[in-house]
Amino acid sequence: MKRLFIVTLLTIGFIPLLTQAQDIELTDPTAIAPAEYQILGVTVEGNENTREQFIINTSLLIEGNTIIYPGDIVNNAVTRLYRSGLFSDVKIYVTERTATGIRFLIEVEEQPRILEYRLENIKRSERRDLEELLVLTPGTVITEARIGQAKNTIRRFYRQKGFWYTTVETSTEEVDGSADRVRLIFDIDPGDKLEVKDIAFNGNEAFSDRKLLRKMKPLKEDAWWKIFGKKTFKEEDFQEGKESLLTFYRENGFTDIRIVEDSVYTYNYRGDKTGIRVELNLAEGPQYKVRNITWEGNTVYDDETLTESLGFEKGEVFNESKFDENVNINQRNTDITSLYQDIGYLFFQVVPNIRKVAEDSLDIHFEIYEDEIATIQEVNFTGNTRTHDDVVRRTLRTIPGNTYSRQAIIRTIRELGQLGYFDPQNIEPQPIPNRENKTVDILYKVDDTQSTSNFEFSGGYGGAGIGVILSAQINFNNFSIQRAFEKGGWTPIPSGDGQKLSLGVQVTGTGYQSYSFGFQEPWFRGRPTSLGFNVSYNLLNYRNSSERNELFSTSVSVGKRLKWPDDFFSYRTIIGYQLYDVEGNQAFFAEGTSSLLTIEQVLERNSLDNPISPSSGSKFSISGEFAPPLPRFSEYFKFRTQYQYHVPVVEKLVLTSQVQYGYIGYFTDDKRSDLKKFLVGGTQLQQRQSFLYDNIDLRGYPGGTRQSIAPIEEGRKVGGTMFSKYSLELRYPAISSEQIQVIPYAFVDAGNSYLDFQDFDPFKVKRSVGFGARLYLPVLGLVDLSYGYRLDGVEVPGGTGNVLPGNWEFLFNIGTPF
CATH class of the missing domain: 3.10.20.310 (membrane protein fhac)
Structure with a gap:
């Protein structure tokens, strides 16, 4: 087919060079007079991946339209097609022209498409991060716009990491000899990672440069004594630092403070070494x-x-x-x-x-x-897929018909978080007010996707006299005894009623065994009354010794919330029975069986915001336990009190202080024994083997009867009738997610056990310092690891194996101390 060439688009500088159209019958194109023509048809060639109709529509040379030819219509069509970015060359021909009609042929050469792209000369970790940021889908056309966007993304990525002078060069290479499918290669030079060597302030009169420099955090200035980490410039740090600076001024009365101008540039700070200087020009205004x-x-x-x-x-x-x-x-x-x-x-x-x-x-x-008082109309909740509605509803402090209270919403959030069934960070209240009716609906969004059951298993070495410790316990914290007897209730665990069921076993290499079972109903018979039942069996059979101790215990507890002095208070009554069987040469425990019937009253106020790692609130408890002097029963009375307070220091950093005291006495003199006296030291895992005593954990010191902190009488360590314990802890939740929580902490502990009132001195204590971490996994529960340094020693009877000061003690425990 004979073609008349009209126009060719040259890619030099992206400026099309358009030639004048030639008529088939005339040799001089300038002799063609502009006339009105109707487009009879348009055909397209050279397109393999682009639809023909798209090309025609983009050119605006549409069949049936009337145009003036020669004119700008053809030149504009070429420009539009080229600007689409899909073609490297565009040509338009006139294939037919009559007195009133005209036909065109559009010939295109398509840009190559991306088969894959490659990032070269950078680190593997940087390559992974960039691949998540770059939007270069295989099969898309390589255009200057896409390449430019990718280059800007790469430069921005490195600038955020503190790099300057980043360069990016691009090239393409054919893949398997195919010219329309190419590999796009980015040759990257990250540039130099420059440090902020100078931050200068101009116009500041109220505060010194040094003071303002501290307020520019997280942007920091480098100095010779700052040896940890590079003080690189990052745009996000710069913007945050400026806002922090303005906030500081406004907090000190300078409400008119403005940053008139800021500049960031590189300079040679020493010889040919390059750094970054940041300058801020301030207009302080008056202090109001x-x-x-x-x-x-x-x-x-x-x-x-x-x-x-x-x-x-x-x-x-x-x-x-x-x-x-x-x-x-x-x-x-x-x-x-x-x-x-x-x-x-x-x-x-x-x-x-x-x-x-x-x-x-x-x-x-x-x-x-002020307007009018709003009344709560409806209260709903969503997201409780595993927990039954009545368990959630009975926890709510916002009740339909009550007056709206923001404090009641805050308390509801706390109570829902305390249950342990929902992620406290994802509890979201949503008030829906109706101003016309003066009512409000409240919707609580909760998330109970985290597991409420966990299996605890641990093993370790408890030191001399204890040996290897193996412990396993399974806890169902949202159990449903009702569903356990229903068809299909075991899917896989009957849950949803908020009941707690636990089974545990612990054994050691010294012949110690412990088995326990517990059940608690927190809302008995539809009332805020808890009912619990526990039973356990402990056996300690010392190797190479005639001593053998057994303990069978069971208890029933009833608890209730109080509304006075405030509704953070609660009390519990615990009735217990314990049967001891002691065999062998026991100097302070008579051989044979001993029985205890105990009644314990506990008054507690708990305003902690989180049961695992509180960030605010306090907890106070006082208890009195009585074992009356019944015939053939042992007797004593015991009082204990403890107080802990949690306060945020900076952001998520929390300081916790704790103090505990205890005292045991007797109704009569003839039934005195070491039974249920106080030993201090170690963890609950170690102390369970000393079940004849009341064990108080203390980090940095070992547990067990022999090495615990306790007075010595007649050459043998005995339990104390009094104890004191003090603790300071500074912790930070480093990782907090649904899968895992990691809470490192530093601590100072002190405590002692005293023989009697005459020996009691609250400042005569054994001290330790150290650090540790709590790991919380939804399946395994809370594991506490501590490494304590002893500042004082503990005497062991006989003078051998004393617990010496100046040594470190590694301990682990299961369960929360709060």
Whole structure:
């Protein structure tokens, strides 16, 4: 077919070179006069991967349209097709022209497509990270836009890591001799990782450069003494540092603070060594102080109460962060919004108006719109796939018909988290207010996908006299005894009613065996009353010794929540029976059997926000245990108290302080024995073998009857009638996810066991320091590992095998100390 060449697009500089069209019958194209033609048809050649209709539509040379030819229509068609990025060459021919009609042929050469791409000259880890960021799908056309986007992604990736002067070169190579399927190669030079050598401030008069430099974190300036880690420049650190700097100024009364200009550039800081300099030009403005605080529209609270909640006094420097928190929401729930919402004023609004007066003073006026009290209409919840609705509903502190309370929502979140069935971080309350009816619906979103049952298994060495320790326990923390007897209830474990069932066994190489079974119903007969039952058997048969100890014990407990002094209180009554069988040469325990019938009362206040790793709250308990002097029964009375307090220090860093005391006495003198006296040291795993005593764990010191911290009488270690224990712990949840929690900590422990009142001295204690970690796995439960350094020693009768100071002691335990 005879063709008349009209236009060819050259790719030099991406500027098309368009030639004038030639008529078939004329030799001089300029002699063709522009005329109106109807497009009779358009054909396309050279397209293998691009639809013909797409090419025609993009060119706008559509059959049936009327055009002026010669004119810009053909030139524009070439430009549009080239700008699509799909073609490396475009040619348009006139194949037929009549007096009123014209036909075109569009000939294209397609850009090659990506078969794969490769990143060269970089680390494997960087390659993996970049492959997640780059959007280069096999089969897509290689265009300058896609290549440019990929280059920008690579440069941005390295800039965020602190690299400068990153270069990226691209090339292609054919794969299996196919020109339309190529491998795209990125040759990457990450450049230099430069450190921030200087951060300079201009215009600061109120604070020194050194003070402001500390407020620019996480952006840091390098210095010769800072040997840990590179102080590289990262854009996200720079932006966060600027915001931190502005916040610092605003917290100190400089509400007009502005960063007029900032610049980041490289310079030679020593010879030919290159670093980064950051400069900030500041306009501080005046430091404002509070002059007057006035209120309007408040009827529920008087001006003095609201001003006290705001937390500012006349003449005080204005702290913007403190102001925002105390007006809206603060951690202590003492803000103005909480004052109103805790008593039902959900639709309450406070509008502050801050007016600058004189040169450095502020008048603050609040307009209060109290509105009406909101009533809770409906309360629903979603996400409890494993836990029955009634278990969730009985935990809620927001009840339909009650007045709305923000504090009740906070308590509900805490109570749901304390159950252990839901991820505390994923409990989300969603109030749905209805302003017209003055009601509110509340929806709680929970997540019980984490396992509520766990199997604990551990093994280790407990030291001399104890040997190898093996322990296994299975806990069903959301058990359902009702479903256990229903068809299909075992899928795989009957669960959903919030009951707790545990089975445990522990053995050691010294002949110790322990078996236990426990069950607890936390909501007996539809009331907030807990009912529990426990039974256990312990056997200690010393190797190469005639001594043999057995213990059978069982107990029933009943507990109830209290509403006074507040609803964090609860009490438990525990009735227990214990049967001891002692054989062999026991100096302080008479051979034969001993029985105990005990009644214990426990009063507890627990406001911890998390049962595994609390970040706030406290726990206090006081207990009295009585074994009355019945015929053929042993007797004693015992009092114990403990208090722990958790407070966040910085972000997630938590400081915990604990103190414990205990005392045991007797109703009569003729039945005194070492039974149930106090030993201090070791962990619960080690101490279970000393079941004739009451064992108090203390990190850094071994457990067991022989090496525990206890007084010595008549050449033999005996239990103390009193004990004291103190502990400080600083911990940080390094990893917190549904699969695992890792909580490293540092600790200081101290404690002692005393023979009697005359020997008691609360400051005469055995001390240890150290570190450890708690690992929580949904299947295995909580495992506590500690490594303690003893500052004091423990005397062992006979003078051999003393527990010496200056040594480290590794201990492990199962279960939470909180």
